[in-house]
Amino acid sequence: MAAKKVKELPYTLPEEFHVFGFSSDLLAWYDSQKRDLPWRINRDPYRVWVSEIMLQQTRVETVKPYYANFMEKFPTLGALAEAPEDEVLKAWEGLGYYSRARNLQAAAREVQARYGGIVPDTPEEIATLKGVGPYTAGAILSIAYEKPEPAVDGNVMRVFSRLLYLTDDIAKPATRIKIEHLVRQVIPAGRAGDFNQALMELGAMVCVPRSPQCLTCPVFDYCISRQEGVQEDLPIKGKAKPPRPVHLQVAVIMREGQVLINKRPETGLLAGMWEFPMVETDVSSPSAKQDILANGLYDRFAVEIEVLEPLGEVQHTFSHLHWSMQVWSCDWIAGNDLPPNAKFVSVDELDTYTFPMAHHKIREIMQQKSDLS
DNA sequence: AATCCGTGGGG
DNA sequence: TCCCCAAGGAT
Secondary structure: OOOOOOOOOHHHOOOHHHHHOHHHHHHHHHHHHHHEEEEEEOOHHHHHHHHHHHOOOHHHHHHHHHHHHHHHHHOOOHHHHHHHHHOOOOOOOOOOOOHHHHHHHHHHHHHHHHHHHOOOHHHHHOOOOOOOHHHHHHHHHHHHHHHOOOOOHHHHHHHHHHHOOOOOOOOOOHHHHHHHHHHHHHOOOOHHHHHHHHHHHHHHHHHOOOOOOHHHOOOOOOOOHHOOOOHHHEEEEOOOOOEEEEEEEEEEEOOOOOEEEEEEOOOOOOOEEEEHHHHHHHOHHHHHHHHHHHHHHHHHHEEEEEEEEEEEEEEEEEEOOEEEEEEEEEEEOOOOOOOOOEEEHHHHHHHHOOOHHHHHHHHHHHHHHHHHH
8 A cells, every 4th residue: 555655854843843942932922022902802702703804914004993993883793693784894895805794794694593603613613614714714713712723824834934944835725734734733732822823923023024033033043044044035935917907987977966886796806895887998999988888888777878078097906907997977868777786876875885995096086076166 | 726806005 | 116915715
């Protein structure tokens, strides 16, 4: 029987880590230097959960005000489960990755229905919740329940890449698996939550992406890449593809002081968010953009409009897309049989709907125009 | 495995 | 200005 060949070295930590107490040294630093953050007030699983979802791909300073507002509006798991989805999206407006909010509420409802309102404390159960992946599962299990599970995020991958001089590409999924194996070997009994947070805190405060502060690092003595002088060259990370350009014509359609908006589909980009009607145009298309816009909106919303004048151009970049939006002021001509995802609302009422940042920029264009007139 | 999914800050 | 990238997950 041919045993599967496994590389021993990369999955096993140097003996010094155990002999000299890497985990103890890191924890001692964390105990004295950790930041006071709102989600560290207690270990309520719901509070930890919300913080971990908000912190996905999002900076601590950005999260702070959103977290405070969210916990005020939805103080308990039950409150979140019972809230209208639109209110949850509104509380997330501007944070990005809006599926996080929709998944979080869906998962809260799942916990209410299936687990009696108690966030599950096993890897198998918690991993089934929407929006809870390997990192978040480990974070909740360790921080809220003190389970010895790794929570490997970008910080931890950077820290371990430098500590052990790992040259694996941290953009590849396999690298996270490997580092989870390594972290698992040094999680101290009874302090899994603090240890995982200490690794992330180190990555955020000391072992930062550029110009790491090695002279103040509590685990300086363990760091192989520093001994080799290559800490600035780690971690290895493949480059992302540049955003794909998309050209859009946006219609600000007025009718008796009201403007037409529509709700985006429940899946995909900016799912469930409101927007001003728009149509994608091919750069090489010979047709006038005004005509493409009018025809496109007639097909989608059964409205006839007159395109009046250009209001300006708005640029907005996502991770994988770059929107170039030409904004047009339009008059409604005919068509009252709007599809259910579209409606005319007064300009004063717009704040009650949730718009992505790209469309907030369009609102600014509108505002400037109305200030002139 | 590769792609989709937002936004803002810092060098 | 441009580019990186930040307590990732779903498909």
